[in-house]
Amino acid sequence: MEKIQPRSLYLEVADRIRDLIEQGSLLPGEKIAEKALCETFGVSRTPLREALKVLTSEGLVENLPNRGSRVVRLTRRGVKNTYDVMGALEGLSGELACQHLTDADIEEIRRLHQLMLGHYQRQELAPYFEVNQQIHERILAASNNDVLIEMYNNLSQRVKRIRYSVEMGSANWAKAVADHEAMLEAIEARDGKRLGDILRAHLGHKLEVAAVSGIIDEE
């Protein structure tokens, strides 16, 4: 029997606004009109404002006193900072994961890796990213550290709105794939230190790609 989970309205609303930001319905820098959102969601201002406060402390929204809320702008520098931290967290996830990964986990990662290689060879960008992310999620989950997972997901959410350009440089792409080859080797050897180092370095490549997208403001 499934337990019914009473969920607060403000959490529901926060999820919905997160979606709107992620999919680009609410653009960076855009002012968030409370009244309008209340009507679209069919709730009063109280839970909506509570949700906005949560999103503010998550770094997705900013609150200007007496002047309402707006979606935070992504700056090149801010995105770089975010990726740097995500890299450090991924590095830790790799080190920890090697302590917990079961043989079945590794087999599953190997499978995903091969799948990803196929997408790379056929130059299928979207499916490639999809599987790529699944691999990183597996490693993250295997870290067995919920604080780490929480932090990473928060940062990840902040940069999710960046739509990676289809024109990912082929050199970058090749480098990323090579990183993944090395990762798999480290995982199979359960060499946490090495996996950590690879992962810490791995995220660097994404940045230049991101900068191409139009969402990022120069400061």
Place this chain on the structure above:
Amino acid sequence: MEKIQPRSLYLEVADRIRDLIEQGSLLPGEKIAEKALCETFGVSRTPLREALKVLTSEGLVENLPNRGSRVVRLTRRGVKNTYDVMGALEGLSGELACQHLTDADIEEIRRLHQLMLGHYQRQELAPYFEVNQQIHERILAASNNDVLIEMYNNLSQRVKRIRYSVEMGSANWAKAVADHEAMLEAIEARDGKRLGDILRAHLGHKLEVAAVSGIIDEE
């Protein structure tokens, strides 16, 4: 001329509650009675509840639907997880700091280091911790990465309520001081990689100490 900064009430309240948790007036697991807090702060429930939601997404408070809020309990495992992540973040801060530290910064850190050594030799625990923390803060600030600083401060806040036992094992203490010696060397050599590694390893020692304190629950 100083600009006057209008600050939202809910932020003020959140600060105050954070203080209460940090100083132990609100204990882990304790239920937070909204009405009572409203009276002590002299505000209505609206800003107080908004503050509680912020603290919830900061990981200091948990929200049970229809049953109010409580201060999150610290488990041994949770504290370990938090320290692991803080270690990773400190490691990054070290790497980045070496790219930005000025000669004056390093001179200042050297000064603090000597100060700290003095407290160690005289076995003055509280002042030692004080200066110790200042050193880490200097490095963190020099990272020039505000996302990193924000994340670190959040995690730091979560474990601040742990009062370190006066009986810090002398072996641990000696090890910590030795780490700091190595840190200073790496800083003077501006060897980011090395400093990062030292910092990543450094935080491990605090855990056993923390476990002694009575605030931590076994799960």
Place this chain on the structure above:
DNA sequence: TTTCCGTATTATGAATTCATTATTCAAATT
């Protein structure tokens, strides 16, 4: 006595109301 049930009380969740601060826009002054 212990357990169960139902009512009374209290606390929380959410909507509404009120107060205050920005914003808009037209008129007046330079």
Place this chain on the structure above:
DNA sequence: AATTTGAATAATGAATTCATAATACGGAAA
């Protein structure tokens, strides 16, 4: 014409009110 002033409007901030769910309590039944 450009800038400034001030009233009208709209939006936000916070208190209050209302609805609903949880808790506490007291009596009845086993």
